[in-house]
C-alpha cells in the first residue's frame with residue numbers, strides 16, 4: 001500500500017508518470033468517468049480549505065467514485081478528544097482512500113502508520129503540501145514544456161508556507177534549477193530547508209525586494225503570509241502587505257514568466273494582474289483537479 005505524505009515519497013519517474021496520466025485525463029476525460037465506480041474517497045479536513053478539499057471531491061466524482069468526510073475538526077469526534085489514529089482506523093472501514101489535512105506537522109504520517117487504506121497528506125501545519133506540489137509541477141510542465149533549467153522566485157511567507165517547502169523538495173530533483181528566495185528576514189525559509197538546498201548543490205540566493213530580481217525569473221511563485229501560524233497578531237499586521245505584485249512591478253519581467261500562487265490570495269497579487277497573460281494561478285487551480293484524479297488512480301492501483 002502506498003501513501004503520499006511527502007513529495008519525495010514518489011520518485012521523479014513516478015511524478016512524471018502522474019503528469020502523463022493527468023494530461024491524458026485532460027485530453028480524454030470520457031475514458032475516466034467510470035473508472036472509480038464503487039470506490040469511496042474520505043476527506044478528513046481538520047483545517048479550513050477550499051481548493052484542496054473540493055478538488056479532491058471533484059476529482060473522485062469525475063472518476064465515477066463517491067466521497068464522504070468532514071470539513072472541520074469541530075464536526076468530527078476530534079472535538080470529543082478522539083486521536084488521529086483512531087479516526088483514520090475508523091474511516092478506513094468506510095472508505096478506500098483518505099485525504100487528510102491537519103494543523104499539526106506529522107499528523108498524516110502518524111495516520112499512515114495506523115491505517116488500512118492509502119493516506120494522502122492534504123497539508124500538515126507549516127510542514128508540507130505534496131498534492132499542491134503535484135499541482136504546481138503539472139502547471140509548470142504545461143506552461144514551460146519542461147521541469148528543468150529554470151529560475152524560480154519564491155516570494156512571501158517562506159517560513160510558514162508549506163507549499164514552498166514541498167515545491168523546493170520536488171524541484172531539487174530536476175537539473176539546473178536556481179532558487180531566488182524573496183522574503184523579509186522574519187519570514188525567510190527555515191534553516192532545515194536552506195540546508196536541504198545546500199546539500200543538493202542547487203544555486204540559490206535570498207533577497208528582500210522582488211523588483212531587484214524580477215527580470216531573472218522564469219517562474220514567480222507568490223504566497224500569502226500565513227496568519228494562522230503567527231504567534232501574535234502585531235507581527236502579522238506588520239508583515240502581511242510586504243509584497244503586493246502589481247503591473248508596475250512586472251514591467252521588467254520576462255514575457256514568458258509564469259506567475260503562480262497556491263491560493264487563497266489575500267492582498268499579495270493585485271487584481272489587475274489577473275488579466276495579464278502571465279498570470280497562471282487559476283490555470284493552476286484547474287491542474288489541481290486533474291493531478292488529484294491521477295493520484296487517486298495511482299494510489300488505488302487502478303492506473
Ligand code: CP
Nearest residue numbers: 049050051052262263
Ligand atoms: N492551495 C490550497 O491548499 O488551498 P486551500 O487551502 O483552499 O485548500
